[in-house]
Amino acid sequence: MTPSTHHYCLITPCRDESAYARRTLESVTRQSIPPALWVIVDDGSTDATPDILADYASRFDYIRILRRDGSTQRRVGPGVVDAFYAGLDTINLDRFPFLCKLDLDLDLPPRYFEILIDRMYANPRLGTCSGKPYFPAPTNRDKSFAGPLISEACGDEMSVGMTKFYRTTCFKQINGFVRSVMWDGIDCHRCRMLGWIARSWDEPDLRFIHLRPMGASHRGILTGRARHGQGQYFMGTDPLYMLASATYRMTRRPYILGGAAMLVGYTHAMLTRHPRYDDPTFRRFLRNYQRQCLIKGKQTATQTLTPPPQ
Incomplete structure (x- = not known):
């Protein structure tokens, strides 16, 4: 059919x-x-x-x-x-x-x-x-x-x-x-x-x-934001990009604490050597993309680093 x-x-x-x-x-x-x-x-x-x-x-x-x-x-x-x-x-x-x-x-x-x-x-x-x-x-x-x-x-x-x-x-x-x-x-x-x-x-x-705000964990929104930070570490996010992202989130509700919770989750995962996404090629692509976002802005970096369709 x-x-x-x-x-x-x-x-x-x-x-x-x-x-x-x-x-x-x-x-x-x-x-x-x-x-x-x-x-x-x-x-x-x-x-x-x-x-x-x-x-x-x-x-x-x-x-x-x-x-x-x-x-x-x-x-x-x-x-x-x-x-x-x-x-x-x-x-x-x-x-x-x-x-x-x-x-x-x-x-x-x-x-x-x-x-x-x-x-x-x-x-x-x-x-x-x-x-x-x-x-x-x-x-x-x-x-x-x-x-x-x-x-x-x-x-x-x-x-x-x-x-x-x-x-x-x-x-x-x-x-x-x-x-x-x-x-x-x-x-x-x-x-x-x-x-x-x-x-x-x-x-x-x-x-x-x-109806339930982003990052609002079933255990509370701060737990959700900390989990997000841990997830960013797992994915392979660049530390400078994570700092910039968390700083931006501090300007959104819940002010200061939401972004701070993200940093706590990321840092804890890094210090305890939390497992990472097992795809080194992906992690290299991600970090390069994130660094270019910090330098050029997301729109330009996205247009530049998205390859032609396969």
């Missing part, structure tokens, strides 16, 4: 998301181009999440629920990717030109996937892309666009981890996601190594609400 040019598959790992699930489910089912298939992997929820998912699966035939045993401790990063692959293993990926790893704590604008698909067809080198996440300010109690929203300030040269929209051929060529805490950074850099473009846009029709 020849897949439709607009066929896309969503795979959503989730666990105990009853506070946000309906908001995400509503925003996806109201998309101008709905998914051909949406596999939601319930990774052992103990709250009302299974009941919410069952309700929507009974009303939308493209929603499929996969229930996993939740007896193991939650592992942010590797655990999410493990759940994603549990869903991926149930589908024939060749049926879908596009694939998206999607979180269950988002509120997407109605033309979100339509626009991303159009951008993919407009640029054959575009391998992965996304919109930009915003989170509600404390005064915005109903978490709507009517009140103040705060940008998570993600770089234009990356697709964001909570909604990774991929061209299937690119996803296969980079060998998918690594099962580590920096899976959502390594993938974009591997795209660049192989001549693909990773991109995100801060435009009104692509801005979405992240």
Whole structure:
């Protein structure tokens, strides 16, 4: 069977998301181009999440629920990717030109996937892309666009981890996601190594609400930022680039402490000789790219160091 040019598959790992699930489910089912298939992997929820998912699966035939045993401790990063692959293993990926790893704590604008698909067809080198996440300010109690929203300030040269929209051929060529805490950074850099473009846009029709701010660990946002710093060390991030990144994050909420926690996580991993991503070629590419970003700026470095497509 020849897949439709607009066929896309969503795979959503989730666990105990009853506070946000309906908001995400509503925003996806109201998309101008709905998914051909949406596999939601319930990774052992103990709250009302299974009941919410069952309700929507009974009303939308493209929603499929996969229930996993939740007896193991939650592992942010590797655990999410493990759940994603549990869903991926149930589908024939060749049926879908596009694939998206999607979180269950988002509120997407109605033309979100339509626009991303159009951008993919407009640029054959575009391998992965996304919109930009915003989170509600404390005064915005109903978490709507009517009140103040705060940008998570993600770089234009990356697709964001909570909604990774991929061209299937690119996803296969980079060998998918690594099962580590920096899976959502390594993938974009591997795209660049192989001549693909990773991109995100801060435009009104692509801005979405992240109901749980970036780096907000299930144990607290500072733990999440420290984990991010540890992940940067694992990935192979250059120390000077890490210092610059953490300094910038100190200007965002939570002020000072968020960036400081990133440095603590990175430094601790370095001093304790934490394992590193076992791909020396990748780490050399990453450090060269990051140093060029510091010298030339991200936009110029990205354009200069992305090789022609293979």
